[in-house]
Amino acid sequence: MNILVKNGRVVDPDTKRDGKFDILIKDDLISEVSPTIDCKADQIIDADGCFVMPGFIDMHVHLRDPGLTHKETIESGAKAAVRGGFTTICAMPNTKPVCDNAEVVEYIKSKADNADLCNILPIGAITKNQSGEELADIKEMENAGIIGISEDGKSVMNSLIYKNAMEIALESDMLVLAHCEDINLVDGGVMNDDSNAKRLHLKGISNEVEDIIIARDILLSNMTGARLHICHVSTKSGVEIIRFAKQHGLKVTAECCPHHFSLSSNDIKEDDANFKMNPPLRTLDDVNAIIEGLRDGSIDVISTDHAPHHTDEKAGGFNSAPFGITGLETALGVTVTYLLDKGLITPLEMAQITSYNAAKILKIDKGSLKEGKVADIVIFDPDKTYTVDSSKFASMGKNTPYDGKILKGEVKYTIVSGNIKYNSYEE
């Protein structure tokens, strides 16, 4: 099967290409990239007016399968991923049972194979059942194919247990992905601790809840030598700590989520749990610091922290609803609208923070449009404006703060290993 992608603006950080090129895909590989290619192909895609970038890589997705399939399944999550332009996603381990052993890793891999939509890379839990008490069998999960370890959903509060986990991770240079939250200091908070929390009569979560653990985890990574990736950074001081650590050459990388650079707690007009996530929407000061962090490389990647929940679970408002929002199908629109369209990042920088950098951190041979590489490609129209309608999401999770909002930037095609897995014209 050959696909010829013509007339698109190819943006590829690996070759530093940014311009009009045609791309010929032969079977699963990129076979040629040239200003003009005229040859026979099984399918020709006219990408005029569109960007052609390495398929997006999401380092942080909650697929809810096994066990929580009323929220999302591996198949529905994978459909949402390709609809959002993602060709590779990492699956967080807070499922039921928790992904803390080889059997669950195998289950996720086989479900991913059956879905046959995008690459799904499982992440293993750090402690058994995420209880924070006893280390999971990290080696066993590594042999089964995990890409990293994380206790996402909560922190490993016991520093000794975390240190031991990092020492095991170091043996194979495995990535440790850190959800940074001092579980005791949260003290029942449900949104950012500021004047908006007072207005809504809701209990606040301070920046320190996050910052204390960011600092501790960086210190533990420095102590052990393990590679640390800070998840969903949301605070100004968090960015500053990470920047400081990087300036000192520490092995730390970081991600931020689209909602943390596009929304602040000012956007929470009423007690609507579609605005409830962890970490919470912070102040405008924090939002600007996140954008600055992305621009200066303190933050390496955008990840969605796609956290689908059932509509009924979100209905009760901030005090009773679970934390988390869906993100796979709005990430591109939010990134184009709030960063690219405003000129805050260039197209090449966008491809870096949505794909190329994640591939480097995960040590996978992706995130590139170089000849000979696997054809994982997203084609999107940066000028297409539309109103977000969560009822149309492929994800089972309709819990988004962007419903009814106007966004710019729409995925047209998602190609995974040379196969078209999403085509907007066939919706």
Ligand SMILES: NC(=O)N[C@@H](CC(=O)O)C(=O)O
């Ligand atoms: N982000 C969230 O608000 N929720 C996540 C857990 C997490 O990423 O911390 C979830 O699994 O629902």
Ligand SMILES: [Zn+2]
């Ligand atoms: Zn988390």
Ligand SMILES: [Zn+2]
């Ligand atoms: Zn998460």
